[in-house]
Each structure stands twice: as C-alpha cells, then as structure tokens.
Amino acid sequence: MHRFANPGRFLRLANRIQPWLKALTALGFLLGLYLALIGSPPDYQQGETVRIMYIHVPSAWMALLAYLILGLASASALIWRHPLADIAAEAISPIGAAFTLLALITGSLWGKPMWGTYWVWDARLTSFLLLFFLYLGHMALLGAFDDRGRGQRSAAVLALVGLINLPIIKYSVDWWNTLHQPASIARMDGPSIDPSMLWPLFTMAAAFHVFLLAVLIERMRTLLLEAKLRNQRLAAFDRVQTEPF
Amino acid sequence: MIDLGSFLAMGGYAAYVWPAYGAGVVILAAVWFDGLRRRRAVERALQAVAQSRENDA
Amino acid sequence: MKRKTLRLYLVLISLGLLGTATALVLNAFDRELVFFFSPSEIAAEQPAPGRIIRLGGLVETGSVTKLGDGATFSFRITDLKASTSIAYRGVLPDLFREGQGVVVQGTFNESGNFVASEVLAKHDENYLPPEVAKALKASGRWQEGAGTAASPAIVPGASSDTGGEGNSP
Secondary structure: OOOOOOHHHHHHHHHHHHHHHHHHHHHHHHHHHHHHHOOOOOEOOOEHHHHHHHHHHHHHHHHHHHHHHHHHHHHHHHHHOOHHHHHHHHHHHHHHHHHHHHHHHHHHHHHHHHHOOOOOOOHHHHHHHHHHHHHHHHHHHHOOOOOHHHHHHHHHHHHHHHOOHHHHHHHHHHHOOOOOOOOOOOOOOOOOEOHHHHHHHHHHHHHHHHHHHHHHHHHHHHHHHHHHHHHHHHHHHHHHHHOOO | OOOHHHHHHHHHOHHHHHHHHHHHHHHHHHHHHHHHHHHHHHHHHHHHHHHHHHHHO | OOHHHHHHHHHHHHHHHHHHHHHHHHHHOHHHHOOOEOHHHHHHOOOOOOOOEEEEEEEOOOOOEEOOOOOEEEEEEEOOOOEEEEEEEOOOOOOOOOOOEEEEEEEEOOOOOEEEEEEEEEOOOOEOOHHHHHHHHHOOOOOOOOOOOOOOOOOOOOOOOOOOOOOOO
C-alpha cells in the first residue's frame, strides 16, 4: 500500500496512465451516449424520460463513491498523517460536489414530468441534498484557516462525521416511505431493469468511473505541483532574506 | 434509420431530457477543464520560478 | 501503544459513537421522517379536519372519475387493506394511472372527505421496454410486485392491471 502512497512514485505512475484514462473516458462517453440516446428503448411507463436515468443514476453513484473516497482519505490522513491522503481528500471533494449537483439537477428534471414535482422533502432527496452541503462544507473548511494543516484536519473530521450520511442515503428508500422508488440494481433478487436498458446504464457508469479517476488523478497531480511551488517560493524567499546585500 | 425530428422531440419530453443531458455536458466539462487549467497554471508558475533561479545564478 | 494505533482506535470509536447517536435520533424521529401515511393508518387514526397530511397508496382500479366541471377528479387510494376517497382539482402527473402508486397532499374537510391540493405519482423500480411489458403480459408471466414489498404503505404494481401501455408515442 505504502509503495503507491509515495508522492514521487504516484506522479510517475499518474503521468504514465493519464493518456490512457483520457482516451478511455472519451470512448466510454461516445459509446454510452449512443446507447443512452439511440441504442435503447423507451420505458413502458415512463416513455423517453427514462433516458435521464443514464445520467442521473451514474452521477448519483459517483457522488456516493467520491464521498467514500473522501472518507477513507480523511481517515488515513488523520490516523497515518500521510500527505497523499490529504491531497486525495482535497482533490476529490469538488469532483464529488459536481456529481452531486448533477444528480440533483437531473433528478429534478426527471421528477417534474414523472412525479409531478421538481422537488419533495422526502428522506432520499433530503439526505442527498445534505451530501451536497457536506462537500461544500469540506471545501470551505479547507480554505478557512491560514494554517493549511489545521484546515486539512478540521475538514477531515467533517468528512468523517458526514460518512454517516452514506448508509442513510442508501437505505432511506427502504427505511421510510419516500416518493423516490426503491433500488433497481442492488437488489437481492437481481436488477429489475430490462437488459436493453441495463447495458446502456452500465456503459455510462463505466464511463463515469473512468472520468472520475482521470479528473481525480489530474487534480492530485496539480495539488502536488502546487505544494512543490509553495516550497520553492519559500526557499527563494529564504534566500533573499539571508543573502547579504 | 432514426428520424431526426422525432428523436429531438423525445416523445414530448424534450424539455426535460435535453436539459438533463445539457447539464451533464456542462458540469462534466467544467470539472474537466478546470482541472486542466489549474495544472497548466501551476506548471507555468513552476517554470517561472526555475527561470528566475537561473537568472539569479 | 503507538500513537498511530491510538489515533486509529480514536477514529473508530468516534465513528461508532456517532453512528449509534444518529441511529437513536433517526429512530426517535421515525414518524416525522415518514413522507406519507397509508389509508390503513388513516383509517385507524382519523386526522383532524384542516390538518395538512400526505397520503400514499395505489390508485384503485376503476375508481377514477372526472366530475362535471371537467377539471376535478375523484378517485380512491388503497393499500389493499383500507382505502380513502380523494377529490382533486388540477393537472395530474403523466405517470398517474389506475394501479399506479401516488402520494397526495391535502386535508380532510368537515365531512370527512379528503381534498388534495397536490397529486404526485410514485414510480416503481421496474424498467422495461413497452414490447417486453406487452409480451410478458400476453404470456402471463407478468409478475406483479414480485419482491417489491419494501415500503409497507405502498405495494408497487400489486393490482391486477397496471392500466395503460405507457406513454411512448
């Protein structure tokens, strides 16, 4: 594990796989969009609005996955104080916030024609909105202190506290009666989605996963470079201070 | 072949389906290009620091 | 004990305490977190007139009628044990059909009738192309609400006939 957690090694590995990830992302979205918009049938109840599912569901999954990554990174940053963990946490939270926002917007656009409303305060929708605020809170706390280390530690604590929201989102549709329907994929008796819609969904989800990985690595690279820049500027400043005139 | 008009109409749900896809394109593109922009900015700044160090030496 | 190990236990214990606290709070607010009541719950405990409540269930097959003015609908919501009759004036969502789950918001009037100000359709978790749904029904392999009794108040697709064949053109 620690072999990959070395920043230098990470940068070399990242540089090597980044072009492949970008190509895979483009390919995945091309195929996914074709299947979602053209290569799949309308739903027997929902008609063409079912196509919103191919964006809504993967972005909701990514929003949850990103928070899981944020939680794990924050835990290892607090416990093992590894610098790469702090970088991963800082890199993932804007990505997670973007996916959460996308899931909320597409869900709203799906809810209006099907349910008859853009928004209701049921347990699923409310807990998902809370997820968005957790991401925003994490980003705000990171920048709230002059001392970067303090910001990172308090943001990590918030991220860990927010982990409790993940099971609530997942099981809200089972624990309470909600307007949102129960799970279609993660079910004991197999998915309740016809294969002709399941494969477009899985293709889109795969494209979203690769996209998430590509932008996460890009951001982690940037943050490492920014740390390097801060160190170099600090060193240059010290030189100026100590050099005789 | 698919008929473009009925494809764009999305069975009468064009006003919901297309904005949803539009939001997807806008948000994912924003995340992607913001990441690129920030990496390029820091790479330029690093280069500038290296340059000034060379000039000093 | 090493400091790292100590921090690990500290984080794990804090998360455990936080989880327990959240579970207790959610349990205590269970009734408030319910988005809607079922007709059986309403039958057992009639709410006071004028109190805004949400009521959820299936639209009873054959119960939907349009009243004289052409904009007021009357229908019954059932959870297969009890049912409540609803009056609603306005536009119904596209997914509203007999046998489909709905959630209505409104109040009971003085004479005990429920007057809805908002009707929301509830979707079940099944996604099928129209031809497959038709073929399944034709071959008699249409399993209504198989393994879908997750939420107690609504029995998704449990009626004998799910109404229309979808709103695809």
